[in-house]
Amino acid sequence: SQDTFGPNESLTRGMIAQMLYTMEGKPEAGTPAFADVAADAWYAKAVNTLASLGMLGGYPDGTFQPERTITRAEFAVVALAFTDGGSGASCSFTDVNRSDWFYPYAAQASEYGWIGGYPDGSFRPNNSITRAEVSVIVNNMLERSADARFIDRNQDKLVSFTDLTSTHWAYNAIMEATNTHTYTKDGSSEVWNTIK
Numbered sequence: 001s002q003d004t005f006g007p008n009e010s011l012t013r014g015m016i017a018q019m020l021y022t023m024e025g026k027p028e029a030g031t032p033a034f035a036d037v038a039a040d041a042w043y044a045k046a047v048n049t050l051a052s053l054g055m056l057g058g059y060p061d062g063t064f065q066p067e068r069t070i071t072r073a074e075f076a077v078v079a080l081a082f083t084d085g086g087s088g089a090s091c092s093f094t095d096v097n098r099s100d101w102f103y104p105y106a107a108q109a110s111e112y113g114w115i116g117g118y119p120d121g122s123f124r125p126n127n128s129i130t131r132a133e134v135s136v137i138v139n140n141m142l143e144r145s146a147d148a149r150f151i152d153r154n155q156d157k158l159v160s161f162t163d164l165t166s167t168h169w170a171y172n173a174i175m176e177a178t179n180t181h182t183y184t185k186d187g188s189s190e191v192w193n194t195i196k
Contacts, residue, residue, distance in 0.1 A: 014066030021046030073125035093123035
């Protein structure tokens with residue numbers, strides 16, 4: 001099938017909530033109310049459930065701001081909500097200081113190998129996170145890895161996107177995230193068997 005993926009597009013807080021809610025198996029929980037999350041919004045159950053579980057927070061004024069794009073620093077905080085936390089990690093990104101509110105989260109996510117920096121050594125915490133970056137991070141969180149050899153040999157069977165070529169830096173990670181497949185583990189690598 002042909003469609004667009006938008007690898008460089010930003011994600012909103014509502015989109016991230018829905019993605020993480022689905023990743024968690026759509027848990028049931030209480031439903032806190034945010035002034036700006038309508039009960040019938042497509043992301044309402046995800047936002048309210050994850051907020052009640054302490055995985056996502058709102059703002060002091062009682063809003064969630066679901067249409068606001070999420071930054072790399074904010075995503076590091078959300079990602080760490082899915083762990084037991086950990087502490088004492090450090091990082092050496094050129095634009096992250098120990099005094100930054102997000103420092104422990106960026107450091108821990110980096111130590112886990114979930115979130116990397118850029119070739120110039122920066123983290124760019126205030127950049128909106130992109131769909132490609134989230135694909136890579138979520139695969140890292142789930143310890144999932146693409147089988148590049150299988151992908152190369154089976155292009156005609158894969159979901160494909162008109163705005164994404166195999167030369168894109170996150171191509172294999174996006175294929176991992178968008179193609180349902182069976183696989184076996186070979187150490188920490190996946191060996192894909194079939195596309196479903």
